[in-house]
Amino acid sequence: MGNIVEMKKIRKEFPGVVACDDIDFSLREGEIHALLGENGAGKSTLTSILFGLYQADSGTISVRGKMVNISNPNVANTLGIGMVHQHFKLVHNFTVTENIILGMEPRRGLVVDTKSAAVRIRDLSRQYGLNVDPAALISEVSVGMQQRVEILKMLYRNADILIFDEPTAVLTPQEIQELMKIMQTLIAEGKSIILITHKLKEIKAVADRCTVIRRGKNVGTVSVQETSEQKLAEMMVGRQISFVVNKSEREPGETILSIRDLSVPGPTGVPAVKNLSLEIKAGEIVGLAGVDGNGQNELVEALIGLRKVSCGVIEMKGTDVCQMSIRERMEKGISYIPEDRHKYGLILDYSLQENLSLKTYYRAPFSRRGLLSRSHIRQHAERVIEDFDVRAGEGAQSQARSLSGGNQQKAIVGREFDMDPELLVAVQPTRGLDVGAIEYIHERLLEQRQRGKAVLLVSLELDEILDLSDRIAVISHGELVGVVDARDTDESEVGLMMTGIKRGEVS
Amino acid sequence: MKFRSGFNRKYVLSLLAVLLGLIAGAILMSSTGHNPVEGYRYLFRGGLMNLARVGNTMAIATTLILTGLSVAFAFKTGLFNIGASGQMLMGGLAATAIGLTYSWPRPVLLTAMMLAAMLAGGLWAAIAGFLKARFNVHEVVATIMLNWIAFWTIYYVIPGYFKGPFLETESRRLPAAATLRWPWLSSQFSGSYINIGIFIALAAVIVVAFVLERTTLGYELKAVGYNRHAAEAAGIKVNARMVLSMGIAGALAGLAGGVFYAGYAATMQIGILPSQGFDGIAVALLGASSPWGVWVAGLFFGVLHTGKGFMTAMTRIPPEIADTIIATIIYFAATSVLVERYWDSIDRSLSARRERRSVSKEEGGN
Numbered sequence A: 001m002g003n004i005v006e007m008k009k010i011r012k013e014f015p016g017v018v019a020c021d022d023i024d025f026s027l028r029e030g031e032i033h034a035l036l037g038e039n040g041a042g043k044s045t046l047t048s049i050l051f052g053l054y055q056a057d058s059g060t061i062s063v064r065g066k067m068v069n070i071s072n073p074n075v076a077n078t079l080g081i082g083m084v085h086q087h088f089k090l091v092h093n094f095t096v097t098e099n100i101i102l103g104m105e106p107r108r109g110l111v112v113d114t115k116s117a118a119v120r121i122r123d124l125s126r127q128y129g130l131n132v133d134p135a136a137l138i139s140e141v142s143v144g145m146q147q148r149v150e151i152l153k154m155l156y157r158n159a160d161i162l163i164f165d166e167p168t169a170v171l172t173p174q175e176i177q178e179l180m181k182i183m184q185t186l187i188a189e190g191k192s193i194i195l196i197t198h199k200l201k202e203i204k205a206v207a208d209r210c211t212v213i214r215r216g217k218n219v220g221t222v223s224v225q226e227t228s229e230q231k232l233a234e235m236m237v238g239r240q241i242s243f244v245v246n247k248s249e250r251e252p253g254e255t256i257l258s259i260r261d262l263s264v265p266g267p268t269g270v271p272a273v274k275n276l277s278l279e280i281k282a283g284e285i286v287g288l289a290g291v292d293g294n295g296q297n298e299l300v301e302a303l304i305g306l307r308k309v310s311c312g313v314i315e316m317k318g319t320d321v322c323q324m325s326i327r328e329r330m331e332k333g334i335s336y337i338p339e340d341r342h343k344y345g346l347i348l349d350y351s352l353q354e355n356l357s358l359k360t361y362y363r364a365p366f367s368r369r370g371l372l373s374r375s376h377i378r379q380h381a382e383r384v385i386e387d388f389d390v391r392a393g394e395g396a397q398s399q400a401r402s403l404s405g406g407n408q409q410k411a412i413v414g415r416e417f418d419m420d421p422e423l424l425v426a427v428q429p430t431r432g433l434d435v436g437a438i439e440y441i442h443e444r445l446l447e448q449r450q451r452g453k454a455v456l457l458v459s460l461e462l463d464e465i466l467d468l469s470d471r472i473a474v475i476s477h478g479e480l481v482g483v484v485d486a487r488d489t490d491e492s493e494v495g496l497m498m499t500g501i502k503r504g505e506v507s
Numbered sequence B: 001m002k003f004r005s006g007f008n009r010k011y012v013l014s015l016l017a018v019l020l021g022l023i024a025g026a027i028l029m030s031s032t033g034h035n036p037v038e039g040y041r042y043l044f045r046g047g048l049m050n051l052a053r054v055g056n057t058m059a060i061a062t063t064l065i066l067t068g069l070s071v072a073f074a075f076k077t078g079l080f081n082i083g084a085s086g087q088m089l090m091g092g093l094a095a096t097a098i099g100l101t102y103s104w105p106r107p108v109l110l111t112a113m114m115l116a117a118m119l120a121g122g123l124w125a126a127i128a129g130f131l132k133a134r135f136n137v138h139e140v141v142a143t144i145m146l147n148w149i150a151f152w153t154i155y156y157v158i159p160g161y162f163k164g165p166f167l168e169t170e171s172r173r174l175p176a177a178a179t180l181r182w183p184w185l186s187s188q189f190s191g192s193y194i195n196i197g198i199f200i201a202l203a204a205v206i207v208v209a210f211v212l213e214r215t216t217l218g219y220e221l222k223a224v225g226y227n228r229h230a231a232e233a234a235g236i237k238v239n240a241r242m243v244l245s246m247g248i249a250g251a252l253a254g255l256a257g258g259v260f261y262a263g264y265a266a267t268m269q270i271g272i273l274p275s276q277g278f279d280g281i282a283v284a285l286l287g288a289s290s291p292w293g294v295w296v297a298g299l300f301f302g303v304l305h306t307g308k309g310f311m312t313a314m315t316r317i318p319p320e321i322a323d324t325i326i327a328t329i330i331y332f333a334a335t336s337v338l339v340e341r342y343w344d345s346i347d348r349s350l351s352a353r354r355e356r357r358s359v360s361k362e363e364g365g366n
Ligand SMILES: Nc1ncnc2c1ncn2[C@@H]1O[C@H](COP(=O)(O)OP(=O)(O)OP(=O)(O)O)[C@@H](O)[C@H]1O
Pocket: A014, A015, A017, A018, A019, A037, A038, A039, A040, A041, A042, A043, A044, A045, A046, A391, A392, A393, A402, A403, A404, A405, A406, A407, A432
């Protein structure tokens, strides 16, 4: 098997950083080649260069043995290169078919021939086992389905070099399983794949080779079979990583958050959370487990004040906060790490420092009598950047948009921890982070617990919930199935409960 | 050449838009058999030739700067204010009403007139803000309708209450004490239309720049404009901020009305929706929505508007050509995204060529 792509000495600089520092990279025909590296290492940049979104400052690319100049994504398309981006690029009020043919609409006379396109899409979908309905509206299908639409978009354009940038970060565990299968089908059909992911398990499961990038440099390409997860992690961060979470015993204190008989309407008005009661005590991490879309989001939004409740009580340290504004709840000590960082977490066009004071700008010392104090905003930002190892080319002044996905997440996490909350509501706090950063965030979450604060951890990853939580609340169809002690449960029991089966109902 | 920051880049693009507009105008002039060099010479001389003309240019620019500022301000909060014309009318009406009714000492009177103009314009626009926040009525629709309501309000109120002695269609003239004309200033500019409105506009530019850059209010308004979901999650009252932003934008346009009807004109005519409100959109676009950009763009449009008449008088170029040039500039400013992309691709192919050359040199050397 020859090399289908060869990138030599690729260099790309952004103001203040060398995103790719003379990287050599090659993709063999018919392999799944993983790219692994810390947040901000340069993975997205390298693949974006191959896809023609960025131009390398220097270096050469050859595809199928021929030197090419990929000046824009159209050139990449004609070379058979396709990419699924870290953040999808779909038009929400278009159908699947319309999205797929966008930019290369088949015509019959003057009209767009959606019919024959839809037929072809259905065939492709069947061939690769994608199960996509060409007539569905994007806004109405799940995230996992949207990703398949992105995959179909590549296949429709006859791409055979497929780039996946963190495809699994937005998927539920079930969807991840399916995606892995799809990738194997793709390989069997003669495609070659570049896979960016932070999850070593996934690399072990499907990849043939893995190239590790550290701070813009290629530190080695290894065969996945012959390299342990531990070794991969070490190559990536340059030190030992402990995968075990050390959780000390701790007696929970007084009740911080008390939810009683809470019902929350969903988007269509049907209750998304029904009669739910839950308590979180000081020094306790409560994990909220459930299949995606079972009311977790609505519950969280009701807690922080983004969504009105239909009935029930939410008490913080004995005071009802149901009628309070979002800001009043923040002042009561509720902090929030949102699931969708681009929508709810950051203002991408603001600088990093402006984002880091997004929740505190109105108070002294960040502002006085309505006037912003840039020096305080700056100093505060620099401290958080330092503490949370947020890497950005131009430091506190960098535009949030220019940060790598993982560093954006670290910035949000840093901002919320820095508010020293009584209750931290963390939804998928480690999504898109590298193993080193995950280890750090986990330590910080445990530190909150140690300091007698309360944490509500919402995650789709059972491992994370089982490792960190003291108690695990399982939600299904908006109802609380049960709350179990993390010490005497396991993955299979929680998994069963997630399907709605109560403890003790099976033996 | 590569731009390091997006800030400079925007200004370069605006300059480019102006340049392309002028080139298009030149092509138009020569294709209709006129000499473009001559045309432009008269156009710019008409706007800048002597102190009187500079004064007139500034007088015209005053209104454009304020309406441009109004549009730009709303735009920072992600709102599109198409209603500057109607807000100008309401502001002008309020100022005129006070100016014709009271005979307070001049500084008090003028201050009251301008404040009333801002209040009237502000409340007028806040209606659109409220409709958007409360009922999700798009502000473009609401402000356009409010334009016409203002138009008919003037139609009714001026003849009904402030009718002039001779004409049904015009208000009484404001007494000299109730205008922004300042004899000393006019005489400095050889008796032109210039008035203290230009200082009011300058002050507005400074205040708006300060509010946007240095205050928590500006921080909140821009946050809402960039990403209202994140702003809301951060505890900013998004709806209240949108109403306020429209209100401030309206106050600026109302002030434009005040300065226009008490400075440039001294009467209010019925049946006219002032075009300066729409020109404000172009000024804001060309000024890249930044207060100082608006200042410069407003002055530039002032030159074009003043010079237009002179060019037509001195050559046989029809005034429509001048309007076409203005329109072309607006067009290029509005499509600067395309220009930007084109620029990028030139930039890219140049660097790619450079690279290929260096690669082949290396290979040749080996
Ligand atoms: N458009 C840009 N402007 C300025 N800097 C950028 C830009 N894009 C990326 N960078 C910087 O380049 C570096 C590499 O970013 P890149 O997105 O390639 O990282 P990554 O390896 O994909 O990280 P992650 O795992 O967090 O997604 C980062 O320091 C980032 O801040």
